[in-house]
Amino acid sequence: MSEDAVVIERTFDAPIEMVWQAWTDGEHFAKWYGPQGFTIPVANMDAQVGGSRHICMASPDGSMKMWFTGEYRTVDATSLLVYTEAMSDEDGNVLSPADMGMPDDHPMITEVTVQLTADGDGKTRMVMTHAGIPADSPGASGWAMAFDKLTAHLAAA
Amino acid sequence: MNHNDTTTDDDERLDQIFAALANRTRRAILDRLAAGPATVKELAEPFAMSLPAVSKHIRVLEGAGLIEQGRDAQYRPCSLQVGPLREIDRWTERYRPIWEDRFSRLDDYLGRLTADDGAPDGHQPKRRTQRSDDE
Numbered sequence: 001m002s003e004d005a006v007v008i009e010r011t012f013d014a015p016i017e018m019v020w021q022a023w024t025d026g027e028h029f030a031k032w033y034g035p036q037g038f039t040i041p042v043a044n045m046d047a048q049v050g051g052s053r054h055i056c057m058a059s060p061d062g063s064m065k066m067w068f069t070g071e072y073r074t075v076d077a078t079s080l081l082v083y084t085e086a087m088s089d090e091d092g093n094v095l096s097p098a099d100m101g102m103p104d105d106h107p108m109i110t111e112v113t114v115q116l117t118a119d120g121d122g123k124t125r126m127v128m129t130h131a132g133i134p135a136d137s138p139g140a141s142g143w144a145m146a147f148d149k150l151t152a153h154l155a156a157a
Numbered sequence: 158m159n160h161n162d163t164t165t166d167d168d169e170r171l172d173q174i175f176a177a178l179a180n181r182t183r184r185a186i187l188d189r190l191a192a193g194p195a196t197v198k199e200l201a202e203p204f205a206m207s208l209p210a211v212s213k214h215i216r217v218l219e220g221a222g223l224i225e226q227g228r229d230a231q232y233r234p235c236s237l238q239v240g241p242l243r244e245i246d247r248w249t250e251r252y253r254p255i256w257e258d259r260f261s262r263l264d265d266y267l268g269r270l271t272a273d274d275g276a277p278d279g280h281q282p283k284r285r286t287q288r289s290d291d292e
Binding site: 006008010012013014015018019022028031032033035036122126128130 | 252253255256257258259260262263264265266267268270271
């Protein structure tokens with residue numbers, strides 16, 4: 001069993017302020033975030049604790065649009081950024097479980113954590129963690145712990 | 158996002174697995190089964206709920222493929238199935254190439270910014286390594 005989150009480390013040849021800006025300023029974020037060929041026509045990012053984010057991705061021919069919403073949990077410039085992300089509609093309403101064909105009352109929300117450290121020589125080291133958490137479940141972190149415990153059991157079995 | 162690359166079948170399976178796991182009682186049942194097979198009656202013991210209520214949870218877990226209930230023995234013991242948990246692993250792994258791809262573009266973008274030093278057009282040759290204090 002492996003982890004229930006994606007963790008990626010990367011060092012960029014750019015100063016930490018610039019990398020922070022690339023994550024927190026919609027204008028910069030839109031330049032790199034979308035899949036190849038896609039555009040980001042909307043990137044409203046109120047990067048402060050409790051602030052919301054609303055992102056739109058459009059397919060290369062503009063025929064398909066996907067909306068994402070979320071909230072900033074931690075904004076500690078320029079070292080730590082934590083925000084949630086969920087698929088939403090154009091108005092920022094999180095897609096309900098019914099919309100996603102789920103019988104349960106727990107929409108799927110993910111959490112992105114970005115840690116930055118200045119690495120000397122104008123380089124910046126980044127550790128990005130993307131974890132899945134079913135929102136509003138009795139203690140989302142408890143869910144993750146239960147899952148860890150379960151996988152540990154399975155690994156030992 | 159490459160959400161549209163995945164098949165609907167896969168997505169439906171994952172929805173079912175996550176929905177099954179998004180319940181405290183069902184996770185506790187899985188936790189108990191990780192220690193070995195058990196009957197419905199044994200599984201119901203730690204909970205203040207009726208056998209039919211526990212059976213309902215078991216059916217949800219069975220529907221998601223997380224457990225299997227034996228057919229031969231009179232007590233029909235339940236046992237844990239690891240397959241679906243591996244599917245969740247794959248679900249998280251699907252995001253890795255998406256992020257790797259993004260960060261390659263972020264790398265390029267940062268490269269252009271540092272090379273341009275604020276110039277509006279990003280098609281000049283990179284000169285990140287020889288960037289000097291020429292302001």
